Amino acid sequence: MAEKKVYSKLGEMLAKGEFILTGELEPEKTCDLSHTIQEAKEMAPYVVAANVTDSPLGIVTINSLAASHIIQKEANIEVIWQLTVRDVNKLGIAGMIMGGHALGLRNILSLTGDHPNMGDMPESKPVFDLDSATLCMLVREMVDKGTINGYEIESPPKFHVGAAANPNSNPMEAEVLKVGRKVEAGCEFIQTQVAYDLEKTIEFLTAINKYNVPVLLGIFPMKSYAMAKGFDTFVPGVDVPKDVLAKWKSIKNDYKTDKAKQKKIYDQANYEFFKPFITELKNKDLLGGVHCMAVHYPRIFPKLIEVIKG
Amino acid sequence: MIVTTKKDFEEIEDALKRYNNIILIYCGTCSVTAQCSDEKSVNEMLEHLKNAGKNVVYHQEFKEPCDFRQDLQDWRNVPQEALDKVDAFLILSCGAGLQAMLDLFDRKNIVKPIFIGLNTHGIAETERIGRFHVKCAGCGDCLLNYTGGICPVTSCAKGLMNGPCGGQLDGKCEVGNYEKDCGWILIYERLKKIGRLDLFKQLRPAFNWTDRGHQKSVVFR
Ligand code: SF4
Ligand code: SF4
Numbered sequence: 133m134a135e136k137k138v139y140s141k142l143g144e145m146l147a148k149g150e151f152i153l154t155g156e157l158e159p160e161k162t163c164d165l166s167h168t169i170q171e172a173k174e175m176a177p178y179v180v181a182a183n184v185t186d187s188p189l190g191i192v193t194i195n196s197l198a199a200s201h202i203i204q205k206e207a208n209i210e211v212i213w214q215l216t217v218r219d220v221n222k223l224g225i226a227g228m229i230m231g232g233h234a235l236g237l238r239n240i241l242s243l244t245g246d247h248p249n250m251g252d253m254p255e256s257k258p259v260f261d262l263d264s265a266t267l268c269m270l271v272r273e274m275v276d277k278g279t280i281n282g283y284e285i286e287s288p289p290k291f292h293v294g295a296a297a298n299p300n301s302n303p304m305e306a307e308v309l310k311v312g313r314k315v316e317a318g319c320e321f322i323q324t325q326v327a328y329d330l331e332k333t334i335e336f337l338t339a340i341n342k343y344n345v346p347v348l349l350g351i352f353p354m355k356s357y358a359m360a361k362g363f364d365t366f367v368p369g370v371d372v373p374k375d376v377l378a379k380w381k382s383i384k385n386d387y388k389t390d391k392a393k394q395k396k397i398y399d400q401a402n403y404e405f406f407k408p409f410i411t412e413l414k415n416k417d418l419l420g421g422v423h424c425m426a427v428h429y430p431r432i433f434p435k436l437i438e439v440i441k442g
Numbered sequence: 443m444i445v446t447t448k449k450d451f452e453e454i455e456d457a458l459k460r461y462n463n464i465i466l467i468y469c470g471t472c473s474v475t476a477q478c479s480d481e482k483s484v485n486e487m488l489e490h491l492k493n494a495g496k497n498v499v500y501h502q503e504f505k506e507p508c509d510f511r512q513d514l515q516d517w518r519n520v521p522q523e524a525l526d527k528v529d530a531f532l533i534l535s536c537g538a539g540l541q542a543m544l545d546l547f548d549r550k551n552i553v554k555p556i557f558i559g560l561n562t563h564g565i566a567e568t569e570r571i572g573r574f575h576v577k578c579a580g581c582g583d584c585l586l587n588y589t590g591g592i593c594p595v596t597s598c599a600k601g602l603m604n605g606p607c608g609g610q611l612d613g614k615c616e617v618g619n620y621e622k623d624c625g626w627i628l629i630y631e632r633l634k635k636i637g638r639l640d641l642f643k644q645l646r647p648a649f650n651w652t653d654r655g656h657q658k659s660v661v662f663r
Binding site: 206247258260261296300306310316 | 500599600601602603604605606608609610611612613614616618620626627630631632639642643644646647648649651662
């Protein structure tokens with residue numbers, strides 16, 4: 133096999149087989165990205181790259197291509213541009229991929245995207261001309277062959293492309309086979325949905341191990357009891373373990389008067405929960421890294437470095 | 443069959459605002475099954491029109507309004523006196539039914555507007571009267587041989603060629619709050635049952651729109 137080409141820090145670390153940490157940034161319904169840029173700056177020293185979301189839950193936010201470019205430039209952080217196939221057809225997306233390269237982006241996370249029906253513009257046309265696998269195919273054609281539909285691109289884009297997977301998925305086999313299709317389509321890394329169930333996660337990661345693609349496990353460090361409870365309630369299919377919820381609740385109650393102390397205890401509790409979880413998966417050689425999906429919690433990153441170390 | 447539902451009468455009344463003398467035409471095939479042009483529905487419509495102050499100068503079933511040949515025959519029964527009076531037509535049929543009538547009107551030199559009384563949803567299975575499921579979107583390149591006979595265009599809320607997406611939860615689809623089945627899990631289960639998961643493993647290319655979508659006719663003679 134020809135040596136893998138490297139276009140970004142993420143690509144380089146993946147090629148080297150380093151265990152990596154990525155973060156997530158969620159621009160909102162605003163034209164002013166200063167908050168997100170601030171968060172990105174705080175996260176930057178610890179992560180290899182950070183995802184920039186594309187109107188998650190179908191709720192309209194500032195466009196992820198524009199946001200990715202601005203954040204990458206202003207915060208000096210490498211961005212993983214989340215690109216959904218929900219809103220733009222194949223022709224439009226091909227143009228955006230060239231545009232993304234011209235704006236300095238080098239990593240794409242190919243996503244289906246949440247249906248408009250779920251968001252704040254439910255009347256909007258759901259496009260889905262491509263899907264997450266065929267978007268990977270398009271990126272690979274444009275990058276590796278320098279063509280679109282066989283037509284030559286004068287100066288082709290350079291991108292690494294990844295995709296998502298869900299270790300909580302039931303029936304699991306359908307999800308496993310779907311990962312296989314994504315890898316066949318040219319997906320170079322996987323970032324997973326948040327998983328709390330170690331046994332199920334092991335089963336899933338073992339099943340997709342045969343595809344030989346680096347997997348970054350989605351984790352959601354919980355900044356407060358409210359965040360933990362909210363995540364447990366509002367994220368379909370992901371249950372925060374009962375003992376974790378109980379522990380976070382007691383932190384909330386025990387340190388009511390000393391907020392500074394409370395923060396430290398929360399951070400430590402996250403470390404104590406995730407360290408053995410990640411270590412176990414790492415020891416089994418099932419992971420390529422960790423993807424932290426908690427937004428607005430940049431102070432946790434030094435602790436996460438501890439989690440992935442060793 | 444082609445499944446239809448009734449439009450709100452207010453919308454129909456608004457369309458007929460400028461017209462007083464109406465000829466009502468109704469489909470004798472699919473829309474009857476959909477209980478949109480059966481006897482009860484027709485009587486209901488006649489009543490609505492009357493209450494709205496309209497003068498229904500004539501009404502008649504057309505056996506299959508979407509079939510131009512059949513329309514030519516059924517047209518013979520429409521009396522000339524009604525045609526002399528009519529300001530507008532109203533039809534209870536699918537969208538194709540009305541448009542076939544336009545061709546008939548051209549042939550017969552009828553220069554009067556025709557309005558639709560129903561909404562058309564698609565090509566459906568009739569489970570029983572009152573339960574219809576749209577099963578085919580007429581995409582023109584049937585994929586059922588690859589999907590265990592379950593259509594990904596109509597059974598997947600996103601019409602994905604490679605599913606399931608991350609929105610499926612225990613076999614249910616994120617769209618509509620996990621009440622409907624995820625089409626791609628149905629496809630998976632069906633293929634598994636018939637021992638053809640090899641088909642589920644296949645990466646499918648993006649839908650090819652070259653010859654699809656608009657202005658489509660099937661002409662082979
Ligand atoms: S794939 Fe679906 S929409 Fe296309 S022809 Fe077959 S049943 Fe109809
Ligand atoms: S959950 Fe299933 S049916 Fe719904 S959009 Fe995703 S793949 Fe399609």
